[in-house]
Structures are given as structure tokens and as C-alpha cells.
Amino acid sequence: MNVLVLGLVTGIAFGYVLQRIGVAQCACLFNALNLKNLKAVKVMATAIAVGILLLYPIQAMGGIALGARTLYIGGVVVGGAIFGLGFALAGLCPGTALAALGGGKKDVFYLMAGALSGSFVYALVYEPMRPLMIDSLNFGDLTLTQVFGGNALLVGYVFAFLLLGAVFWLDAQDRKTGAADEEACTLTVQKQAPSKTVA
Amino acid sequence: MKKPYWTWWQGGIALGLISAFAFLTHSGLGTSTSYPRAVALALNPLVPDFVANNAYFQRVEPIVNWQLMLVIGIAVGGFIGAKIMGLSMGSEPAPSTLRKVMLFAGGFLILFGARLAGGCTSGHVITGITQLSVSSLIFGAVVFGTGIPAARYFARKGWY
Numbered sequence: 384m385n386v387l388v389l390g391l392v393t394g395i396a397f398g399y400v401l402q403r404i405g406v407a408q409c410a411c412l413f414n415a416l417n418l419k420n421l422k423a424v425k426v427m428a429t430a431i432a433v434g435i436l437l438l439y440p441i442q443a444m445g446g447i448a449l450g451a452r453t454l455y456i457g458g459v460v461v462g463g464a465i466f467g468l469g470f471a472l473a474g475l476c477p478g479t480a481l482a483a484l485g486g487g488k489k490d491v492f493y494l495m496a497g498a499l500s501g502s503f504v505y506a507l508v509y510e511p512m513r514p515l516m517i518d519s520l521n522f523g524d525l526t527l528t529q530v531f532g533g534n535a536l537l538v539g540y541v542f543a544f545l546l547l548g549a550v551f552w553l554d555a556q557d558r559k560t561g562a563a564d565e566e567a568c569t570l571t572v573q574k575q576a577p578s579k580t581v582a
Numbered sequence: 583m584k585k586p587y588w589t590w591w592q593g594g595i596a597l598g599l600i601s602a603f604a605f606l607t608h609s610g611l612g613t614s615t616s617y618p619r620a621v622a623l624a625l626n627p628l629v630p631d632f633v634a635n636n637a638y639f640q641r642v643e644p645i646v647n648w649q650l651m652l653v654i655g656i657a658v659g660g661f662i663g664a665k666i667m668g669l670s671m672g673s674e675p676a677p678s679t680l681r682k683v684m685l686f687a688g689g690f691l692i693l694f695g696a697r698l699a700g701g702c703t704s705g706h707v708i709t710g711i712t713q714l715s716v717s718s719l720i721f722g723a724v725v726f727g728t729g730i731p732a733a734r735y736f737a738r739k740g741w742y
Binding site: 386387388389390391392393394395396397398399400401402403404405406407413416417418422424425426427428429430431432433434435437438441446447449450451452453454455456458459460461462463464465466467468469470471472473474475476477478479480481482483484485486487488489490491493494495496497498499500501502503504505506507509510512513516522524525526527528530535538539542550554564565567568570 | 586587588589590591593594595596597598599600601602603604605606607608610611613614616617618620621622636637638639642646647648649650651652653654655656657658659660661662663664667669671672674676677681682684685686687688689690691692693694695696697698699700701702703704705706707708709710711712713714715716717718719720721722723724725726727728729730732733734736737742
């Protein structure tokens with residue numbers, strides 16, 4: 384298949400799934416970040432575990448090389464903090480915002496205007512920022528397998544099962560607080576209002 | 583016909599399958615590079631010299647590639663999903679000025695932050711952690727480490 388058509392088809396499936404989960408509703412993330420309903424976190428962690436369980440045996444048989452993201456401390460930490468703040472303001476990320484836009488959320492146009500401006504400003508400051516943020520403290524494409532040594536399949540499977548354990552623990556917390564799955568996309572953070580009893 | 587949202591485990595499995603499909607057919611999922619790429623594509627006919635000489639647009643060239651099509655597809659898929667679910671589309675009340683500012687600022691910060699860190703929720707968190715990248719684990723920890731206190735502060739302020 385043509386690579387552009389492949390990208391489009393993968394994207395349609397991706398956007399459909401994001402909408403069906405409910406993460407294209409900003410309330411889903413606001414609830415998760417306020418620790419009121421952790422559906423968004425459980426979804427992400429489950430997706431990672433499923434990906435690892437499927438892909439690492441294929442990698443072990445030589446069918447695929449998964450690669451890694453480059454570790455450069457400054458950019459990853461500062462960028463992550465900036466991203467986290469934006470995440471809490473918007474309730475959407477670059478992927479879910481597009482699914483929300485396709486789903487007819489007109490206010491996402493404001494997010495898109497900000498996103499394109501942020502991209503443009505980044506392009507302007509990339510070169511002067513690069514020596515400090517990206518080139519220094521750069522450890523290359525480091526993975527947990529390299530850190531712990533040993534077999535990627537084994538490290539991957541241990542990680543995936545620990546992650547699934549964490550997901551079930553988070554789900555137990557949601558059950559304890561009465562955070563129902565079907566209410567994950569309805570804003571519940573207002574309920575906490577000015578209560579001082581919440582730690 | 584109104585269909586409910588998928589549960590977390592249905593959604594997580596579906597998302598994991600798409601992530602694995604993307605890895606096997608092209609590369610891991612990622613979206614945020616396509617925003618500066620769209621900027622480069624829009625600016626290129628207007629100010630070609632600026633785009634050609636900008637160090638970042640030399641890395642993120644003004645071309646249509648797999649990820650740009652993926653990003654367009656997400657909007658299409660989001661539309662199909664909303665239709666099938668029977669979600670009300672475009673009928674919500676106009677956002678308040680505060681909400682508009684939060685969306686603009688939020689959009690600015692998620693793209694600036696994602697480009698600085700080298701990925702977003704899809705590229706770093708889903709794809710990068712699937713690769714067991716140390717970088718993506720740090721990114722994920724910092725994102726939630728900042729996002730949780732920030733969101734709790736905004737909730738206390740009554741901004742949501």
C-alpha cells in the first residue's frame with residue numbers, strides 16, 4: 384500500500400478509537416489529572432502493555448527493530464514540564480485535539496491556533512536553545528534493556544506485567560472512590576469545589 | 583442511535599493494537615511533529631527563503647509524509663466516531679473568554695513542550711514507553727508530575 388494511504392488509514396482508526404474511548408473530551412483528562420477518574424491513565428498504560436506483549440516476541444524473532452527515543456535531560460524535563468502545564472490547561476494533547484476537532488468541537492480552533500503558534504515559536508528558538516537543551520546531557524537512544532542488561536523480551540514482559548498490575552491497582556482506586564468508567568468523560572472536578580477536607 | 587464510550591480496557595486494547603499495527607507497518611504512532619510541518623508547508627510558498635534557512639524547518643521539512651496523513655486521518659476518524667456514537671456536534675455553548683485563553687495557551691504549551699522533549703502523549707508516552715525508552719519514562723513522569731498539581735490548582739480556582 385502507498386505509504387500516504389497507509390498513514391491516512393492508520394490515522395482514521397486511531398482517531399476513531401480516541402473518540403470511542405472518550406479522551407477527545409477534555410473532561411476525561413481533567414478528571415484524570417485531578418485524580419477523580421483515572422480512565423485516561425488506565426487506557427494509556429493498557430495500550431503500552433498490549434503493544435509490548437505483541438511486539439517484543441516479533442522483535443525477538445527478528446521481524447522488527449523497535450528503536451528508542453533519544454534521551455537528552457534538559458529538553459525532555461523542561462519540555463515535559465511545559466507539556467504538563469499545557470495538558471492541564473487544555474485537557475487535550477496534539478493527537479486527541481485532532482479527534483475532538485473532527486468530532487465537531489469548535490472551541491478546539493483556539494487550541495489549534497495556539498498549537499501552530501507554539502510550533503512556529505519553537506522553530507524560531509530551536510537553534511539558540513539547542514546546545515543547552517538538546518546537545519548537552521544527551522545519552523542517545525537509551526532503553527531499559529540497556530540499563531538493566533539482559534534480554535529485551537524478558538525486560539519488556541516484566542515491564543508490561545508490572546504496568547498491568549499498576550493498571551488494576553489504579554482501577555481498584557477508582558472503584559473505591561466510586562469513579563465509574565462511563566462517567567469518565569463528564570467533568571466531576573467541580574464537585575470538589577472549595578472543600579478543605581480533600582488532601 | 584447513541585452508543586456508549588468504550589470501557590478503559592476495551593479502549594486500551596484497541597489503542598494497543600493500533601500502536602502495534604503502526605510499528606509493524608511503518609513506525610510508532612506520533613503526532614506532534616506534524617504541527618511544525620504544517621507550519622512549514624503553509625509558510626513555504628509565502629517565505630521560501632525563511633523556511634529554507636531555518637534550522638528547525640531543515641529538520642522538519644515542508645513535505646507531506648506518513649505522519650501528516652496520520653494526523654489528517656485522526657480528525658476523520660474522530661468525525662466518524664462522533665457520528666457513530668451520536669455525539670452532539672458543534673452545538674455546545676460558545677466558550678468563555680477564560681476557556682478560550684486556556685485553550686490557546688494550552689495548545690501553545692503542549693506543542694512547544696512536545697517539540698522540545700521530542701514527542702507528545704502518542705510519540706513519547708505510547709510509542710516511546712513501548713520501546714522502553716528511558717527518555718519517554720522521564721517525560722511521562724514529568725508530565726504527570728507537573729500536570730497533576732497544575733490541574734488541582736486550576737480546579738481549586740474554579741477554572742474548569
